Amino acid sequence: MRFGGLTCVDKLNAYVGENELVGMIGPNGAGKTTVFNIVTGVYDPTEGDVKFLGTSVVSFKPYQVAGLGISRTFQNIRLFPSLSVRDNIRVSFVKSIKAGFFDSILQFGRFKKEEKEFDEKINELLEIFGLLDVADEYAKSLPYGEQRKVEIVRALATSPKLLLLDEPAAGMNPTEKFELMNLIKMVKEKFKISILLIEHDMKVVMGVCERIFVLDYGEKIAEGLPEEIRKNPKVIEAYLGETHA
Amino acid sequence: MNSKILFLSSLILIFFLNLFTEHIDPYYYTILIYIGINIILATSLNLINGYTGQFSLGHAGFMAIGGYLSIAVSTYFAPFFMGTFGTELFGQTISFIIVLLLGGIAAAIAGIVVGVPSLRLKGDYLAITTLGFAEIIRVIIQSLEVVGASQGFRGAYIFDNGVKAAQIPVDMANVPYVFYSVPKYTNFFWTFTFVAIIIYFIHNLINSTYGRGFLAVKDDEVAAESMGVNTTKFKVIAFVSGAFFAGIAGALYGHFNLYLNPEDFNFLKSVEIVVMVILGGMGSMVGVIIAAVILTILPELLRSVSEYRMIIYSLLLIIMMLTRPQGLFGVSLRRKKLKVKS
Numbered sequence: 001m002r003f004g005g006l007t008c009v010d011k012l013n014a015y016v017g018e019n020e021l022v023g024m025i026g027p028n029g030a031g032k033t034t035v036f037n038i039v040t041g042v043y044d045p046t047e048g049d050v051k052f053l054g055t056s057v058v059s060f061k062p063y064q065v066a067g068l069g070i071s072r073t074f075q076n077i078r079l080f081p082s083l084s085v086r087d088n089i090r091v092s093f094v095k096s097i098k099a100g101f102f103d104s105i106l107q108f109g110r111f112k113k114e115e116k117e118f119d120e121k122i123n124e125l126l127e128i129f130g131l132l133d134v135a136d137e138y139a140k141s142l143p144y145g146e147q148r149k150v151e152i153v154r155a156l157a158t159s160p161k162l163l164l165l166d167e168p169a170a171g172m173n174p175t176e177k178f179e180l181m182n183l184i185k186m187v188k189e190k191f192k193i194s195i196l197l198i199e200h201d202m203k204v205v206m207g208v209c210e211r212i213f214v215l216d217y218g219e220k221i222a223e224g225l226p227e228e229i230r231k232n233p234k235v236i237e238a239y240l241g242e243t244h245a
Numbered sequence: 246m247n248s249k250i251l252f253l254s255s256l257i258l259i260f261f262l263n264l265f266t267e268h269i270d271p272y273y274y275t276i277l278i279y280i281g282i283n284i285i286l287a288t289s290l291n292l293i294n295g296y297t298g299q300f301s302l303g304h305a306g307f308m309a310i311g312g313y314l315s316i317a318v319s320t321y322f323a324p325f326f327m328g329t330f331g332t333e334l335f336g337q338t339i340s341f342i343i344v345l346l347l348g349g350i351a352a353a354i355a356g357i358v359v360g361v362p363s364l365r366l367k368g369d370y371l372a373i374t375t376l377g378f379a380e381i382i383r384v385i386i387q388s389l390e391v392v393g394a395s396q397g398f399r400g401a402y403i404f405d406n407g408v409k410a411a412q413i414p415v416d417m418a419n420v421p422y423v424f425y426s427v428p429k430y431t432n433f434f435w436t437f438t439f440v441a442i443i444i445y446f447i448h449n450l451i452n453s454t455y456g457r458g459f460l461a462v463k464d465d466e467v468a469a470e471s472m473g474v475n476t477t478k479f480k481v482i483a484f485v486s487g488a489f490f491a492g493i494a495g496a497l498y499g500h501f502n503l504y505l506n507p508e509d510f511n512f513l514k515s516v517e518i519v520v521m522v523i524l525g526g527m528g529s530m531v532g533v534i535i536a537a538v539i540l541t542i543l544p545e546l547l548r549s550v551s552e553y554r555m556i557i558y559s560l561l562l563i564i565m566m567l568t569r570p571q572g573l574f575g576v577s578l579r580r581k582k583l584k585v586k587s
Contacts, residue, residue: 040471066473074471080464082528083457091461093454095473101482104455105446107249111453118454158473 009034009218012048016162021188021195023209023226025202027238031218032198033075036164040072041065052162067095071160073151075167075198079139085150086122086135092157093118122157128190129153129183145176149183156187162194163187169201181207206230214238252445256438263434274433278501280541281436282494287521287537288443288530289490294519295528296451297483298463299364300372304491304518306379307352309510311492312499313392315348316427319500320401321409323425341430345439345496352492353485355382360484364477379515387507397506400426431501439497443490447530459483463528524565526572536573 009031016022024032037043039050041062050057057065071092080088097104099111126132129149134142139150148168155163165184169177181204188195199205205212206226213223216238222229229235266274286304293301319326319340326343330336363374392398393411403409404422413422450456458479461469470476499505517540525536543561547554565572 042467042471061475062467062470063473063475066471071473072471074468078465078468080461080468082464083460087457087460090454091457091469091474092472094458094461095475097455099455101450101455104453105449107449107453115454154472 009038009045009215012215012218012220014213014220014223016194016196019188019192019194021184021197021208021210023197023199023205023212024215025199025205025212025229026215030215030238032215033166034218035215036072036166036196036198039065039164040070063095066158066160069159069161070164071155071158071162072164073148073155073166073168075170077144077147077151079147079150079154081138081140083139084136085131085139085142086126088139088150089122089125089154089157090118092154093121095158125153125157145172145179148172148180152183152187156191160193162196165195165197165199167198167200169199169204177201177204180204184208248445248448252441255441259434259437259441262437263432266433275501276541276545277433278431278436278497280538281433281440282498282501283518283521283537283541284440284534285436285443285490285494285497286518287525287533288447289487289494290518291522291525291528291530291533292447292450292459293483293487294522295526295533296447296456296463297459297480299480299484300368301375301484301487302372302515302519303359303375303377303379304487305510305512305514306375306382307355307488307491308495308498308514309379309382309386309505309507310355310495311348311352312495312505312510313386313398314351314492315344315496316398316499316505317392317401318347319344319430320425320427321403323401323428324403337428337430340428341435341500344430344500345435345493348496348499349489349492352495353489355492356485356488357481360481360488364480364484376512376515379510380512383507383510386510392505395507397504398427399504400424427500427503429500429503431497436497436501439490439493444530444534446486446490451530460528520562524562524572526574529572529574532572532574 012031012035014024024035026032034043038045039052039057041057041060041064044058048058052065052068052070055068057068057070060068080091083091097114099114103111123132126135129152131146131150131153134146139147142150152163152165152168168184169180172180184195184197185208187193197205197209209226211224212226212229214221214229214232214235221234221238222232224232266277269277286308290301290304293299326340327336330339359375359378363371363378366374386392387395391411396412398411401409401411402413402422402424404417404420406417406420408414408417408420451459458469458474461472461474462476462479466476495510498509521536521540522533524540525532525534543558544554547557550557
């Protein structure tokens with residue numbers, strides 16, 4: 001991926017397996033979020049290919065990528081501020097509406113049935129994540145940790161096969177981080193999906209990821225199990241700088 | 246189900262109220278009709294500007310297309326309509342529905358033509374583009390002889406030799422003709438039936454899962470797109486349905502005023518509708534309706550101090566912006582609604 005003369009992500013070769021929880025780490029500006037933006041169709045890569053379940057998604061628009069089953073959260077929370085928690089999640093069902101525009105206006109049987117179906121699914125999700133109490137609050141009025149949670153639920157509501165989490169632990173206190181780790185593990189087990197996680201907090205990354213790859217200046221410098229990564233001198237160098245001693 | 250019953254009962258109410266309105270003073274009756282037309286215009290623009298967050302400044306353009314097309318059809322094709330449906334109330338009703346829908350559809354098509362390329366723009370740029378479009382429409386109408394050009398359109402002359410025109414051509418002063426003026430179809434019943442329809446339409450749309458797509462586009466386009474919402478499609482749908490109802494409003498206006506002038510649809514008309522939406526509170530249906538009512542009555546009340554009318558008008562807007570930037574019935578109303586639900 002190049003922006004003008006700046007190469008942001010270069011020769012990255014990575015994969016996420018089925019029902020696998022992969023971490024992507026790297027110092028600031030390494031290109032992690034850019035990778036997300038390429039995968040989700042926000043940017044078209046200048047070279048290379050992104051394949052999802054055998055389909056190349058390079059030329060896809062973000063909503064088409066979401067339709068295929070890739071969903072994401074954002075580094076800086078992007079909930080819909082004027083909508084309630086419930087309605088934030090409801091937006092994720094827009095793409096799977098079968099009743100069309102005119103059905104929604106005339107509200108006949110087909111529409112009602114579908115709407116009820118969505119309501120049930122939303123309630124189910126809210127219950128799993130313990131958000132039923134705040135379902136009718138404005139999403140923006142929730143505490144930070146809860147907002148993160150709502151964002152993850154919203155992404156899950158699109159019934160993805162691959163979930164991209166962009167720094168979900170950013171700005172969280174240790175208790176919230178601990179809860180988040182459990183939440184991520186639970187999501188993976190319960191929904192049987194693959195997760196790609198960007199995170200700076202090593203505790204979280206080492207705690208939940210099954211495999212990690214490290215990005216630095218847009219290039220993959222290491223890949224492996226959490227234990228291997230922790231000891232990898234290249235990774236330490238990227239994070240702490242070169243050791244001259 | 247509730248909204249359906251409410252809708253049907255309001256139609257019945259409108260039907261009975263219509264029986265009374267025949268005895269109202271014509272001046273008040275006119276204001277009543279204008280209130281209805283302005284509610285249609287304001288709520289349809291609210292779908293674009295308020296719910297979907299796209300700043301359109303071209304609503305008068307769509308209104309002009311709908312208005313001109315419908316009265317042109319109902320005058321130029323008057324012999325056809327009379328021949329096919331008769332001149333009884335039933336025939337008139339059918340003819341009216343046809344020309345209303347034609348006006349709406351023409352405006353909707355214009356909405357697609359303008360919307361598809363320009364909705365990629367955001368904020369001010371979109372506002373300027375739509376404003377430019379509305380002015381183009383007005384200028385085109387101003388030079389279209391077939392609808393009376395800058396002199397306005399009152400009806401069609403159909404000459405015995407088959408020529409049809411909006412004015413008597415100089416060289417045909419001696420040819421016998423029949424003049425078909427714009428039929429006065431618009432009444433209380435039709436105006437407020439369409440008010441009820443558009444309120445029902447937008448209410449149902451916005452409160453469905455489908456309608457959440459519009460609100461999501463307004464709140465955060467990037468996030469909406471990532472959740473699988475085709476934002477372009479939603480913007481175009483909002484734009485086109487808004488244009489459709491503006492076209493209907495134009496057709497109602499034309500068949501009430503019986504005369505249209507391009508100047509009726511200038512920049513100020515668009516601004517007037519935008520002001521209704523902003524004053525009422527972007528995305529609040531009740532607020533926008535109330536604002537439409539107030540802003541229709543206010544100029545009439547201020548008629549005695551007409552020199553200061555614009556001053557009072559703009560002062561009111563400035564005070565509004567300072568004290569309630571979210572509009573009369575902005576977010577606060579919706580917050581209340583949410584509380585009731587829980």
